[in-house]
Amino acid sequence: MNDMSSTPVRKIIHVDMDAFYASVEQRDNPELRGKPVAVGYAAVRGVVAAASYEARIYGVHSAMPSVTARRKCPELIFVPPRFEVYRSVSQQIREIFAEYTSLIEPLSLDEAYLDVTDNLKGMEIATEIASEIRSKIKQLTGLNASAGISYNKFLAKMASDLNKPNGQAVITPKNGPAFVEQLPVKKFHGVGPATAEKMHRLGIETGADLKQQSIELLTGHFGKSGPYFYGIARGIDNRQVKPDRVRKSIGAEDTFSQDIHSYEPAREGLQSLIEKVWGYCEANEIGAKTVTLKVKYADFTQITRSKTVPAALPGIADLEEVVSLLLAPIFPPKKGIRLLGVSLSSLERRAALTQPQLRLAL
Template sequence: MTELEPKNRSRKIIHVDMDAFYASVEQRDNPGLRGKPVAVGGSEARGVVAAASYEARKFGVHSAMPSIRAKRKCADLIFVMPRFEVYKSISLQIRAIFAEYTPLIEPLSLDEAYLDVTDNLKGMNIATDIALEIRAKIKEATGLNASAGISYNKFLAKMASDLNKPNGQAVITPRNGPTFVEALPVKKFHGVGPATADKMRRLGIETGADLKARSLDFLIDNFGKSGPYFYGIARGFDERQVKPDRVRKSVGAEDTFREDIFACDPAREGIQPLIEKVWDYCDANRIKAKTVTLKVKYSDFKQITRNCTVATSFSSISEIEDAIERLLAAIFPTTKGIRLLGVTLSSLDKLDGKEQAQLPLFC
């Protein structure tokens, strides 16, 4: 057995993924939207789709698609402004249900999470039964549907949760896991983005079987630190643990404006709610950040970013506001209109109560 082979296939991992979460919440709360194609976020003329209902997906509308393109695909598409506080409140309800079964919960976003139910609080032996109960409780408590994937590791649980969407679940067992991976196109692998998929295609890797045929040295040479991970998942194993204290790599918010911005004052006004949103998230989750990044997208769709890093962490929202003020000042005056601004906090870690305010080092 090599050092990369699984030490234990007895783990029971569930990946729970809410179905079209934001759009489903809007359809739940507004009966007039039910059964209709709905896009959360953006508008008919500007912005980006944050989520699409299943009725909209039938037309090819999906998240991250420019709103104007989405409208071309679906003439009857209804745009709805997002209500993140509502989504967060429902997410907390769902997380409380998870906690009835296990303390090993790793949220990936408001609408999905990994659960390790190997040694669960209910003493239940069958993970599929746990997933069924959790999904039923979510439906009862929120009126929303969830799908689930069950397997012996995180990678396969994530892949399984997509197999019977919406409102379904699937199991990938240790026996059929390697075979399932071999038949799967690598572009569908969780963790393989478009750029990596393109690179793999150029190297002649289009399926899990193709990936499995490559040596560990080859994958390290071509994909660096991700090489061992790809080597493992090609064989159906993944030793990553479910981490309850997982800290996100970054927290961001952005907004597309109805009219292009040409001056600093309206830019400050437009970006303030974004600063508050990312700060509130970090404050509520006791997360500290060392880097703040300003994202700017111009009317010609050219995009730039500017960042500022401090020695330890930002200790107040005013420090972030000061940093953004300096970053904004550097891009004005501008001859091009600004259609979008964004704020991202990164270099994140958990607060330990010992941080002290620091002057920015690189702005």
């Protein structure tokens, strides 16, 4: 692992819109302003796609089953998602980013990394760039954005959460390693609940604990992620900001706190994963033809089920339909389900999809 002295100091900004979907709905409907709003459906199988800050006070958050959200906040107002509107606003924001740099890596419709080391305006101070960008976003869209500024992607992402909402924070090369050391590993970006639990079993609770581990131990327990964990424990992350990157696949998975035995909670658990992978495709204007469902059982055996459609999926409803088709036949399961995952492959740029997209006959 390289030390800091071998890596040129970069200026990375992570911009993250505040409660993006919910804020767009409150912007467009004055009656929703100042009220607890959930983007999603109040149906029994519904899942919250986004929650306003007024709703978050009650403990409502994205990926929460709608019935749970309603129980926590009886006054919660559900609003159906309008992805075409969110996509349009996201494009407006992207055009602001492009005034400053061509090195833009979208993560979803509402967040992106920017490398402003050598920026188009010749500005030397990255915090000033972030402030300008946030101000322009507010002027153009009426929405608030938060930003994190640092010398690598991991710390920029962590910094963007420090002064939310409508704020920004900087983590300097001098302060980076100490910041990581005091941070609980469960709050690390890239460390999910299952990985955090595995780290806890190894006695790793904080960044300082992680820093004590050898790269061999981390690789042995966490595979390809081992070197990454070894680096970020020292405030090192050499990943580049990669614009226009087309991955071979994009996926998300989640380990449940209790094993699942019935269809309804499994389908609810998959909704946030569906929205995550679809959001990446939307933000990067990517189409996908192959959907894969991953199922890991309580005894750690796992299966995958895939379906490839003739043309790229035109909308999130089509993805939801394919996932449901793949999920239904595995019920009732002989064993409890501890993990579910959704991945998309056969990815291609939507610019290459010249044929008109009709709703797929699945």
